[in-house]
Amino acid sequence: EAQVTQNPRYLITVTGKKLTVTCSQNMNHEYMSWYRQDPGLGLRQIYYSMNVEVTDKGDVPEGYKVSRKEKRNFPLILESPSPNQTSLYFCASSLVSSSYNEQFFGPGTRLTVL
Amino acid sequence: AQKITQTQPGMFVQEKEAVTLDCTYDTSDPSYGLFWYKQPSSGEMIFLIYQGSYDQQNATEGRYSLNFQKARKSANLVISASQLGDSAMYFCAMREGTGGFKTIFGAGTRLFVKA
Numbered sequence: 001e002a003q004v005t006q007n008p009r010y011l012i013t014v015t016g017k018k019l020t021v022t023c024s025q026n027m028n029h030e031y032m033s034w035y036r037q038d039p040g041l042g043l044r045q046i047y048y049s050m051n052v053e054v055t056d057k058g059d060v061p062e063g064y065k066v067s068r069k070e071k072r073n074f075p076l077i078l079e080s081p082s083p084n085q086t087s088l089y090f091c092a093s094s095l096v097s098s099s100y101n102e103q104f105f106g107p108g109t110r111l112t113v114l
Numbered sequence: 115a116q117k118i119t120q121t122q123p124g125m126f127v128q129e130k131e132a133v134t135l136d137c138t139y140d141t142s143d144p145s146y147g148l149f150w151y152k153q154p155s156s157g158e159m160i161f162l163i164y165q166g167s168y169d170q171q172n173a174t175e176g177r178y179s180l181n182f183q184k185a186r187k188s189a190n191l192v193i194s195a196s197q198l199g200d201s202a203m204y205f206c207a208m209r210e211g212t213g214g215f216k217t218i219f220g221a222g223t224r225l226f227v228k229a
Contacts, residue, residue, distance in 0.1 A: 042219040043219040044219070048215065
């Protein structure tokens, strides 16, 4: 089944404790992206990647790191989480043949930073 | 700069009636794609429909159609014959065609379908 998977689905942590949210897709998509969703703000792009070893900042990259060492994986790293990073996080992937390619979303990761 | 505006935080519609969800956008890129996603209460993001900036015809997908008015920079979603299962959050999104496919979303419209 074609899908984007994220782990963990739920995470409660404390300020300053490094964490990684994994994202993997099995559709051979070049493009992968991370978003955070907050009430009243919709989804905001954190980072995206057009291909292996190519990453770019979205609108809210501060406090986050990403890496794209393999085509299928795009982990999101929070080196020192803070309470304002409490949010619902989505990973997405798509082809890059055109800007019209739909993005396929993972199920989301709900993160709480105490 | 890219911008997406959804001016309706919440809307009600009677079952079986049509409803229009508004979306306006701003971009200087001549090549872009416009998307609508549905997010039910379970939380997943479901792709509904897209419109390309060079497409001449308005996109349709089953009960969903996109009213694309390029000069006015609007891309409204029309849902015909609303069903109770259409109650959800709806997001408009834009992806520019040059410069790396950066994507922005609107704040969303919550749709309530009444029986």
